[in-house]
Amino acid sequence: MFELNVPNVLTVFRILLVPVLVALMLSEFSSDALAAGVFILASFTDALDGWLARRAKSESNFGKLMDPLADKLLVTSALVSLVALDRVQAWVAMVIIAREFAVTGLRQMAVEQGHVIAAGSWGKVKTVLQIAMVLALIAVDGSPAWVDALVYVTVAITVYSGADYFFGFRALLKARPASVRAASRR
Numbered sequence: 001m002f003e004l005n006v007p008n009v010l011t012v013f014r015i016l017l018v019p020v021l022v023a024l025m026l027s028e029f030s031s032d033a034l035a036a037g038v039f040i041l042a043s044f045t046d047a048l049d050g051w052l053a054r055r056a057k058s059e060s061n062f063g064k065l066m067d068p069l070a071d072k073l074l075v076t077s078a079l080v081s082l083v084a085l086d087r088v089q090a091w092v093a094m095v096i097i098a099r100e101f102a103v104t105g106l107r108q109m110a111v112e113q114g115h116v117i118a119a120g121s122w123g124k125v126k127t128v129l130q131i132a133m134v135l136a137l138i139a140v141d142g143s144p145a146w147v148d149a150l151v152y153v154t155v156a157i158t159v160y161s162g163a164d165y166f167f168g169f170r171a172l173l174k175a176r177p178a179s180v181r182a183a184s185r186r
Contacts, residue, residue, distance in 0.1 A: 003060045006049075006056075007058060007059075007063055008062050008066070010045040011045070011049050011062075011066050011067050011070050013045055014071075014074060015066070015069075015073060017041065017042040018077050019077075021039055021042065021081075022078075022081050024038055026084065036138045039131075043131045043135075046127075068104070068119075078134045079096060102162060103162055106166060106169050113173075122164045123164075123165070126157050129154040129158075132150060132154075133150050136150055
């Protein structure tokens with residue numbers, strides 16, 4: 001079970017909004033404005049739950065695990081839906097989704113070695129750009145140049161932030177004492 005506090009409830013709420021978002025995006029009986037509204041609400045809960053957890057000092061293991069997972073579910077489901085709607089190219093979605101899985105795996109490896117890799121500044125910029133990009137792709141008809149530019153900038157920052165995590169993890173491993181490195185190779 002999980003600690004019942006407002007940040008954790010907001011995280012669960014965001015996860016529950018994922019199928020609602022997909023249904024709204026893919027339904028012929030819905031509107032882009034309604035889907036965009038649900039995406040904005042879900043994205044807002046992401047910012048709010050983190051802020052509340054830090055402010056109330058109610059950070060929990062559930063939140064540390066599920067908050068990033070909820071974010072990935074939200075963005076991944078929106079991207080897959082946007083590919084299905086032919087609003088974004090599949091390679092764009094795959095680059096972003098692959099980065100998310102790779103960084104999640106990297107974080108898990110770090111945890112297994114007793115380290116927590118917090119979100120860095122590039123990861124936070126990446127998140128803001130991904131949210132802006134997905135929102136633009138849901139809400140804007142057609143493919144104006146500024147939306148295309150936003151997509152390519154988002155992909156570039158996504159890749160860069162992923163590389164930043166990997167190089168940071170590599171430096172973290174090199175900084176471990178030699179006795180720990182030798183024991184982990186056995």
